[in-house]
Amino acid sequence: MKNIEYAILVNTTDSFEDCWLPFFKLFSIFWHDYKGKIYLNTETKTFSYPGLNIIPIRNHQTTTGRKPTWSECLLCALDTMSEAIVLYMQEDYFLWDFVKNDLINEFANLISVKNIDCIHLTDQATPGPFQKTSFEQLLEIDKKAPYRISTQVALWKKDVLKQYLRKHENAWQFELYATRRARILNHKLFNVDTDIYIQNLNEILPYIFTGIIKGKWNKQVMNLFEDHGLKIDYSNRGFYVLGHKKNIITRFLDLGLYFKIFKSEIDLLKLRICRN
Numbered sequence: 001m002k003n004i005e006y007a008i009l010v011n012t013t014d015s016f017e018d019c020w021l022p023f024f025k026l027f028s029i030f031w032h033d034y035k036g037k038i039y040l041n042t043e044t045k046t047f048s049y050p051g052l053n054i055i056p057i058r059n060h061q062t063t064t065g066r067k068p069t070w071s072e073c074l075l076c077a078l079d080t081m082s083e084a085i086v087l088y089m090q091e092d093y094f095l096w097d098f099v100k101n102d103l104i105n106e107f108a109n110l111i112s113v114k115n116i117d118c119i120h121l122t123d124q125a126t127p128g129p130f131q132k133t134s135f136e137q138l139l140e141i142d143k144k145a146p147y148r149i150s151t152q153v154a155l156w157k158k159d160v161l162k163q164y165l166r167k168h169e170n171a172w173q174f175e176l177y178a179t180r181r182a183r184i185l186n187h188k189l190f191n192v193d194t195d196i197y198i199q200n201l202n203e204i205l206p207y208i209f210t211g212i213i214k215g216k217w218n219k220q221v222m223n224l225f226e227d228h229g230l231k232i233d234y235s236n237r238g239f240y241v242l243g244h245k246k247n248i249i250t251r252f253l254d255l256g257l258y259f260k261i262f263k264s265e266i267d268l269l270k271l272r273i274c275r276n
Contacts, residue, residue, distance in 0.1 A: 092211030216240035
């Protein structure tokens with residue numbers, strides 16, 4: 001069977017430019033047999049790396065001139081892509097071992113011909129519960145599972161992913177509310193079998209979960225970067241320290257956040273009414 005064409009979308013922002021060189025150098029080492037398009041969803045900047053077909057998207061502003069939201073940027077990127085199937089990644093998903101490219105091709109082929117809308121490619125996306133299926137190596141994610149929709153690496157039907165995005169939401173709001181939308185919408189969302197593909201033992205895309213935490217470097221990247229000759233000035237970001245919390249007063253006064261949550265709740269209500 002001829003492999004179905006899919007494209008990789010690396011979702012990023014200009015402020016994470018320091019991740020692009022290590023990301024793509026490690027990509028070129030550990031996924032050298034991928035020959036398709038890689039869309040880099042930036043705001044204003046471009047980037048290239050030898051041997052890789054990187055296409056910067058550069059959605060620098062909305063029609064009103066303001067900086068677009070996370071979801072607006074992602075919608076713009078998806079509208080730019082011509083491919084029907086997209087593999088979603090983020091710029092701090094640093095590969096540390098070889099990718100199972102043939103298996104990803106097999107899953108992309110399945111999405112194109114079967115009733116499958118999404119395949120999460122890691123055991124780190126959702127804890128389940130899962131349902132057994134007729135598809136070898138795949139489990140269907142139960143409708144009540146948390147993070148049934150996640151920003152970890154996954155293959156998506158592009159038009160289905162777009163149905164879960166709302167322009168006002170940031171990434172964590174998307175995971176929360178898209179998961180709740182998925183309880184209403186009747187899409188087939190799958191995960192690779194978590195008894196077969198296990199973090200640090202047998203991964204399809206072995207990558208660090210995640211390289212940047214709350215704007216700071218995850219210390220796990222240090223040895224990986226050093227092993228591959230990547231010299232990074234870590235002082236610009238510093239390292240993430242477990243236990244740091246946002247000031248509770250700042251959280252309470254974040255009225256914009258509550259307004260966005262209100263909009264997402266109203267959207268869920270409308271979706272339920274339309275489906276009944």
